[in-house]
Amino acid sequence: MSDTAVIRTVLVADATLTALVPANRIVVGEIQQAETLPAISIETISSSERKRVADLPGAVLMSARTQVTVLAASYADQRRILDAVANAIKGGRRRVAGVLVASIRRDIVGPDLRDGALGLYMQSRDFQVVYYRPQA
Numbered sequence: 001m002s003d004t005a006v007i008r009t010v011l012v013a014d015a016t017l018t019a020l021v022p023a024n025r026i027v028v029g030e031i032q033q034a035e036t037l038p039a040i041s042i043e044t045i046s047s048s049e050r051k052r053v054a055d056l057p058g059a060v061l062m063s064a065r066t067q068v069t070v071l072a073a074s075y076a077d078q079r080r081i082l083d084a085v086a087n088a089i090k091g092g093r094r095r096v097a098g099v100l101v102a103s104i105r106r107d108i109v110g111p112d113l114r115d116g117a118l119g120l121y122m123q124s125r126d127f128q129v130v131y132y133r134p135q136a
Contacts, residue, residue, distance in 0.1 A: 001099040003064035003129040007089070009102070010096045011040065011068070014088035020081050021070075031071060031109045037120070038072040038081055045126065059132040065107065069124040075112070078121040082109070089127055100124040100132040110122070 005028065012023040025031075025039040047064035068085050072078040091104055107126035114121045 001097060001131075001133070002044065003047060003062070003066045003131065004044055004127055006099060006101055006131055007042050007066050007068060007127060010090075011042075011085065011088050014084070017081070017084040017088045019050050020077075020084055035071075038070065038077055040081070040085070041069045041071070043067050043069070043104070050130075051085045059134050061102065062129075062131055062133045064129045064131075066127045066129050067110075067124050068127065069110075069122060072121045073119055074119050075114070078112070078123050082123050082125055085125060087097040096131075099134075102132070 006098070008026060008028055011017055011026050019042055021038050025035065026042070027039070028042050031039045031041045043066070045065040045067050047062055049062040050063055070078055070081045070085065072081055086106060089104055089106065093102055105128040107128050110124040112121070112123050
């Protein structure tokens with residue numbers, strides 16, 4: 001499992017968020033141009049291994065910057081959904097879909113963007129995801 005899968009699993013489990021954006025429109029990677037709005041894209045911005053002597057056997061501690069981008073048909077929807085994303089992501093050590101997550105921390109919020117011709121409003125928020133990736 002990767003940082004993007006961890007974030008997606010947490011987001012689709014949140015009833016408040018999925019009331020605004022159905023789970024099938026919360027995707028890892030690129031949102032298709034024909035996708036119905038609103039939609040959410042989840043992508044890895046950067047990641048690194050943190051090799052430590054005290055790590056769990058058979059796992060590597062990973063630190064990743066993960067970006068969640070909201071696409072909506074109005075500015076009000078964009079803000080409402082981005083706020084719901086932030087509220088859905090809770091910090092703390094826990095298992096997510098069988099993966100031990102050391103922490104998820106809210107990070108920067110990107111600029112408001114829009115494409116007037118397409119009627120598209122966009123904004124992203126980054127998260128720092130620290131988790132144990134199983135080694136083969």
